[in-house]
Amino acid sequence: xxxxxxxxxxxxxxxxxxxxxxxxxxxxxxxxxxxxxxxxxxxxxxxxxxxxxxxxxxxxxxxxxxxxxxxxxxxxxxxxxxxxxxxxxxxxxxxxxxxxxxxxxxxxxxxxxxxxxxxxxxxxxxxxxxxxxxxxxxxxxxxxxxxxxxxxxxxxxxxxxxxxxxxxxxxxxxxxxxxxxxxxxxxxxxxxxxxxxxxxxxxxxxxxxxxxxxxxxxxxxxxxxxxxxxxxxxxxxxxxxxxxxxxxxxxxxxxxxxxxxxxxxxxxxxxxxxxxxxxxxxxxxxxxx
Numbered sequence: 001x002x003x004x005x006x007x008x009x010x011x012x013x014x015x016x017x018x019x020x021x022x023x024x025x026x027x028x029x030x031x032x033x034x035x036x037x038x039x040x041x042x043x044x045x046x047x048x049x050x051x052x053x054x055x056x057x058x059x060x061x062x063x064x065x066x067x068x069x070x071x072x073x074x075x076x077x078x079x080x081x082x083x084x085x086x087x088x089x090x091x092x093x094x095x096x097x098x099x100x101x102x103x104x105x106x107x108x109x110x111x112x113x114x115x116x117x118x119x120x121x122x123x124x125x126x127x128x129x130x131x132x133x134x135x136x137x138x139x140x141x142x143x144x145x146x147x148x149x150x151x152x153x154x155x156x157x158x159x160x161x162x163x164x165x166x167x168x169x170x171x172x173x174x175x176x177x178x179x180x181x182x183x184x185x186x187x188x189x190x191x192x193x194x195x196x197x198x199x200x201x202x203x204x205x206x207x208x209x210x211x212x213x214x215x216x217x218x219x220x221x222x223x224x225x226x227x228x229x230x231x232x233x234x235x236x237x238x239x240x241x242x243x244x245x246x247x248x249x250x251x252x253x254x255x256x257x258x259x260x261x262x263x264x265x266x267x268x269x270x271x272x273x274x275x276x277x278x279x280x281x282x283x284x285x286x287x288x289x
Contacts, residue, residue, distance in 0.1 A: 024210030024239040030098040034237045080105040101259035104233035107267040114223040124149035130273040145172040163195035178223040186215040210239025234263045
């Protein structure tokens with residue numbers, strides 16, 4: 001067991017030359033599987049957002065489960081659940097050489113209006129000051145409700161830290177005066193080698209350690225009497241977990257928990273920062289040509 005632990009840990013520590021740690025190539029068949037999955041998810045989200053009677057994910061859950069989760073959110077909890085049922089019944093689906101991580105979460109942001117919360121979220125120049133996973137942030141352009149921005153992300157766990165340069169795009173939509181949604185997608189993800197040193201450099205996208213190859217999220221915002229109820233479902237693609245790591249539940253648990261913990265961190269940051277961010281309804285986030 002000690003030998004397995006040392007080998008599995010080595011696979012995920014930076015600077016190790018073992019082949020599986022040095023690179024995990026993103027293959028076309030993996031991308032195709034991801035695209036199928038995102039297509040199913042996007043179609044389901046579109047159907048739900050077009051429903052005149054229901055809007056939130058919570059609205060589409062069975063009544064008992066929805067009521068229990070709503071009570072938790074109302075009492076100040078951040079609810080995080082694994083997203084199930086994306087693959088249509090009867091479809092044979094797997095992700096060759098990869099793994100999809102799909103979670104959704106909900107939080108109540110108290111004492112804030114929908115308008116001000118959206119201004120806060122669209123202030124991409126300042127996300128690095130408000131979200132723990134974002135080292136640097138820059139708004140590249142805005143065209144109406146479409147925002148293009150760059151984030152330098154950090155994902156840290158007990159056994160590794162990964163840094164990424166990302167190009168992202170978010171599109172917002174209004175659904176009446178009390179509801180809004182957005183979709184955010186990373187159009188480019190490049191892991192940084194030797195981050196924080198004079199010799200740091202980007203590895204070619206898709207030819208890295210394989211912890212984060214794709215990332216997309218769908219957001220829903222609903223004004224309530226107590227504030228704004230925020231929901232986010234986030235899907236990401238990583239390499240599959242090597243067989244040796246599967247033999248050690250503790251390590252594979254660390255790897256698979258990162259997307260969940262990142263989503264929880266984002267929702268916690270929104271709740272903590274949004275009420276005191278200082279924006280008013282008359283102020284707009286920075287806009288660049």
